[in-house]
Amino acid sequence: MTTPAQISEQYFTAWQTGDFDTLRGLLADDVDFVGALGRASGVEECLAGLRGMGRMLERIEVHARVADDTDVITWFDLHTAGGAAPAPTANWSHVENGRITRIRVTFDPREILATLDR
Template sequence: MNALNIVDAYFAAWRADAPDQLEPLLAEDISVKGPLGRIEGAKEYRQALSWLFGITRDLVIVKQWVDGPDVLTWFDLHANDEEPVPAVNWLRVEGGRITRVRVAFDPRPILPSDAA
């Protein structure tokens, strides 16, 4: 599979609320950075995504750009009854697995009200 196919499978798992489907897609030493923190390792990332997948009502991909092993995806995250949260996700794919994730979005609309 090429980088875009792997990224599309990542987003399909998200839409399906199926973090276990990520196992063949993620490198064991994946590095993740975003507004909710930093994560090192596939197991920890799958656990963190379980929460995010669970609150997602819909995820609409607006645009994707591919540059070799890098895929940048602009999407709208629908997580509650508020307006969708615009987000950008930069995934690097090496050796058929996602090795790096960089994400940017305003997390306040999706955080519990006592955490925002």
């Protein structure tokens, strides 16, 4: 059986490489996302948001991942195109029956947003 930590690792790898078929398989149909730049309800909205952010994504530098039987917190630097400094980011994912059901992400988006205005 795949652990929540392994699912989280697969999620970040798939997002970074643009493998949205794998991402779809990791997300529950009713996944709920709340983050600094938006909200999404359901797998289609969540994938659309991940695709949008993926267009700005250069890489993810994971520093730590802490997990238990259902929850994973990943601490990473979000590197984006456009010259913004890497954004220190915390991502909490809740896993049920092998799929991510809830995602909460927090980071300071000001520098990323400023690069979009240039």
